[in-house]
Amino acid sequence: MADPLLSLKNVQAGYGESIVLDGISLDIEEDGSLSVLGRNGVGKSTLLLTIMGFTNVSAGTVTWRGKDITGWLPHKRARAGIGWVSQERDIFPSLTVEENLTVAASPGRWDLKAVYDLFPRLAERRTNMGNHLSGGEQQMLTIARTLMTNPAILLLDEPLEGLAPIVVEELTAAIERMNDQEKMALVLVEQHASVALALTEQALVIERGAAAWAGASGDLVKDQALIDRYIGLNLTGQAKAG
Ligand SMILES: Nc1ncnc2c1ncn2[C@@H]1O[C@H](COP(=O)(O)OP(=O)(O)O)[C@@H](O)[C@H]1O
Ligand SMILES: [Mg+2]
Secondary structure (H helix, E strand, C coil), rough: CCCEEEEEEEEEEEECCEEEEEEEEEECCCEEEEEEEEECCHHHHHHHHHHHHEEEECCCCCCEEEEEECCCCCHHHHHEEEEECCCCCCCCCCHHHHHHHHCCCCCCCCCHHHHHHHHHHHHHCCCCCCHHCCCHHHHHHHHHHHCCCCCCCCCCCCCCCCCCCCHHHHHHHHHHHHHHHHHEEEEEEEEEEEEHHCCCCCEEEECCEEEEEEEEEHHCCHHHHHHHHHHCCCCCCCCCCC
């Protein structure tokens, strides 16, 4: 069998001397998708930062396409195809939408036409300045800008946070299309457990930096007691089939 696209084995990581993640393992295939769930402060963002190479890894390994990248710097991981969309929505406020998109673009399947097709609202706003966008449009722009670097995996940190339901629906549809039709691998950190589980095949629940539960999203959807215990949000969605 081929190596997974991304693999973490017993990773211990944190900031300086302080350890946040302890013993995290996961595997993601070329078109795989993983939800990372858990309460505030359990280490979800730290996990994405660790995949990107921004934390101090004190034990375990991070492997990309079978190659040990544990010691790689963030920019090298980005060039290798790991795309990260931070919780911050850090766009360039004084550049237009189109300039934001083209500033860090690399050649590949995701070009202006493809991202405008995925996010028609950005096409309508192409000459607007970054600081003249709604929160939802800014989130679309940060995702689209990362897509323009043509990554092989997209790490999304709470992309739906604070957005109106209609925008959540638009973004959710785009994320679903990226993974289902475009076969983009996905790690989705979310507080909205129901939405996240419907978008992904696998789920990882983190509690105090360790895996409290890992398995198929469809199995987690059925376990309301476990969700109440570790996530504490009501779950009303359907898991992704298959
Ligand atoms: N840059 C940092 N330096 C030191 N500690 C941090 C830093 N970022 C986060 N932490 C700590 O790591 C823990 C996990 O935080 P985080 O990964 O942001 O959680 P989550 O994304 O699940 O809300 C928290 O205790 C937080 O205070
Ligand atoms: Mg976070």
